[in-house]
Amino acid sequence: MAEHTAGVPFEADRDVPGLVVKFGDYPLHHGGVGAIRSLGRLGVPMYAVTEDPYTPAAASRYLKKAFVWPTTGAEDPARLVEGLLRIGGRIGRPSVLIPTDEEAAVLIAEHQAELAGPFLFPRVDPALPRRLASKQGLHELCVEHGIASPSAAFPRSYDDVVAFAETARFPVVAKNREAFVRRSRPAVHGTTRVATRAGLLALARDWGPEPGVILQEYLPREQAEDWIVHACFDRDSQPLALFTGVKVRSWPPHAGMTAHAYVVDNPELADLAARFVKEIGFTGVVDLDLRFDRRDGQYKLLDFNPRVGAQFRLFESEAGVDVVRALHLDLTGRPVPEGEQRTGHRYVVENIDLPALLAYRRGGYTTPHAPARASGTELAWFAGDDPLPFLTMLARFARPGAKHLYQLWRTHRRGGSTATK
Template structure:
């Protein structure tokens, strides 16, 4: 049997992939650079590897993967669970495909869809609505922002992983020209390319996702749509409380687009519904398994297993679309509590609204009654961080004597 090599298991996305495959008896291999990867504590994890750091030792990391695959009787299926892994795979796709089973066959396509500026151009060329955008180098920049974009607006990176690594946030929101100048200067000093976009009106529950698997013929075979309720950081963050909700229009927009560009494998398109016009705008495309994987699984779409079956040449999982509302929600409890705090503090939600939203069947980010160890490991890691934060700094006894 082909093994499944999962990259990035120190987060619940990797954990979810391990569970989705392990429940079908597939040999799962958790790869990370640290021994603290709580996803590898799952009872469904067959093997765990400590590899070179994927950012600090890129060449060694790729060579490590290749050497591991060479020792296997059959080529493993390679599943990245973070954008940085995707970028690295895309840069080495031709070589890695000699040793691993990977859905995408066109080098560079992952990167083009991840790059916000190139995605914008690609979407426009296919007639997809995207937020109005200007670039820092445009002539009459501030006049364009005043007339087309308007304040508040967002300064958004073209390369999200690099931006998040520096600023620990996905973008800058600016409210006036002075803040815009400051944001552009911060990006320039960090040597990061950015674009300036209009904010599509609407609360966070106007955010929707189209989650889809496209087979090796680049045809959409399995899909489900979801609606965000809360995200963290609020307004421009990741899903922490999101429900499955059937919206046919998202398929009608998203599937033809991905098929036209020749996409293969899993993708998630994020859309925002304009609160004033009702039109859906493409915000970004995720080209790897996402936060919502456990929700998709609970809704009847097991993306990692679908991927594994097709790539290993087994009988494919029959096509399926979730065209009813299951009322189930994905819930990442810890970050949702942080989000709720901020929503209430900014008066975007009330306690009553939050409490009323909680009475739905859940797809938990980490907890699973049948596989509790990852949750205990995560709690221990979290507790350790809290203790270190509040532990008093150690003092030098010699300094104390000198002071006395």
Template sequence: MVLLLDKEVPVLLARIGNYPLHHGSLGVVRTVGRLGVPVHAIVEDRFTPVALSRHLTRGIVWRTTGCEEPELLADGLLSIGRTIGTRCVAVPTDDEAAILLAEYAHRLKECFLIPPVPAHLPRLLACKASLHGICAEAGVPSPRSRVPHSRDELVDAGRELGYPLVLKNLAPFSRLRTPAVSGTTTAVSCERELLDRFPAATPPPVLVQEYIPRQQAEDWITHIYCAADGVPLVLFTGLKLRSWPPYAGMTARAVALRNPELARLAERLCRRVGYSGPADLDWRYDRRDGQYKLVDFNPRTGAQFRLFENTHGVDVVRAMHLDLTGRAVPDGAQAEGRVFVAGQLDFASAAAWLRHERRLPPDLLGERPTERAWLCRDDPLPVTAEAIRFTALVARRLLRPRRSCPPGREPPGPQGSRD
């Protein structure tokens, strides 16, 4: 079956914030650009990897931080949409863009085709605290979590949940304006370490979550595209083999594996809340009680979405374009055994595994990648640009003078650390 998208309806890669080394953005450009759909992308500058893709119609330089007023960001998106000249499918690759598209849909629909998701829902799902409550109401397991509002509550949370603990930035936008931890996840081993991170009487917005020992856990992912009222048009499950930073960060290597129980949980949650659009869900299987526990719900396209296709070649972005342009999404089984590898992150994660485990990763000599995040024969320039920028980033970090940071205010992680 030849998959046909409506070539008269372009795509806008909608992005808020500064993360030029993001392979998920490049995946969006390639997956619809290869089918002849015009693709416009918001980029940080003219020489980001995405801006150099041969499948990109136009790169639009718009530098944002996520700290701007939402009304101004919505104005900026409208201005970009009007320059494109025709309504296009807006594909968000970060939580902030997804929230902005939902909350300002009444204005942005002038220029963009947007899933009919309830305006308030993406923010609630992306916020770690409200997600925990939503999971409880829907009967979907999630790790025990607390949101402390004072130093005393921080201590109480640590004693209740036990050490080590996992700390996470609480919500989109606040993670950019007042980050509690760098990157996505940080672990602390004891109460003293926890208090050293947050010396103020009122800690910044942070989620304190129970730690599931990696020896007793597996990391799974679900990518889904839902039509109105949470009806899934495509639903994929896969196993995360390695990540960077180790055990807590972006997917470095993963394999597509059918998991009916996980699929049922994801569908139940999306139908229960009436979610519509693309989503990337992170789960941790806890062998201690045999439960899949939802760790994150990202209401947008995930960085590793190209891991998944059905037997008709439909991934979540292609499903989104088909649905929003009024075309049927071909129904087909998940393509099993596809392997996704994220370039240098895979090498770094393998080295970390060797250092921690004192042995080579079991997947190192396994199946060859089906999908590479950067390297591609028909689109060679992005991987070159990524290699140059990545090398320069590493060099700057190695040459940077060491300096002490106030507790709880570590230097930010590498750009592009969004999964």
């Protein structure tokens, strides 16, 4: 057993493999690597869907086999189900599915009957993951269940955008209404802060006759704190593992993927998340993003990802349980040991945290709940017992990755796609 599992007071079922499922072309994904390591260190045979044989995930010593399957995420669902069943047949025994994107999570939920033979996964209302992944669907659920969220509008035409702009308080935030368009036909690239009415109308001219966007209240970062919740819920929507933390930096700045975060105890937030999940009846792993608005003292739900989050390895209990381990234990009929979260632990994504640090220092932003000193650090890519994913990441990231970061940095400084004037 690897040093990372020393003292873990439980054993996983090594006869039940895990399969990391991802659709689309995003090879530098540390969440999949984290899932492979998490269960692989327990002796669970691990498999993964990869874009090509040279992704960081495919290089992990804990991966038994990579199934190379280039997809866009926009294929006919029947074709994707057929592909998963073919992979299940090659594995040859029931495997726990671990989706790392919304497309995979929604496909699994909507095709449970076809996938139930060769795979194990939480049973959920088939329509719920798609609704949660939709910005509009999530907003409607928040309203139904009394969960705070930023005020929002969902224009159906350019005229609707014009009418919104007449009364809106700027800046506002524009996002793609559905998560599934982000790799094929996004109206905006990520979270876009729009500073003025003129800027919004100029942007909207490219959205076509039916804008696929949500226009949302802007929560100023000077008056807000970014919090995250990662959890795994059983068939009765009771938490098997539930963790809270604070996001210190993200890339692109203030609007993108977590680059640096800490585990911070927040019982109020934990209760809020557990209550919402219980009321909507979700089961399985979740990754939530919330922003605490100091102006009114409310936690406002921004994103509900019905799958494993990329930074889930930030969170592990004193019993050695993270959400992926909790999922595997539960689906294989084993108890999930209780334990407090590792308060003060931090998570760093090496390839994006440095540019994020420079951007945040320039803006003078600090996170009040981040501890002065971390109790421990989990790196997204580097691990002494599994170094090849880190080296593979560096090789793939070095030239196109650096160029991409530079372009994002210039965009941020100029107030371009993330801050339209």
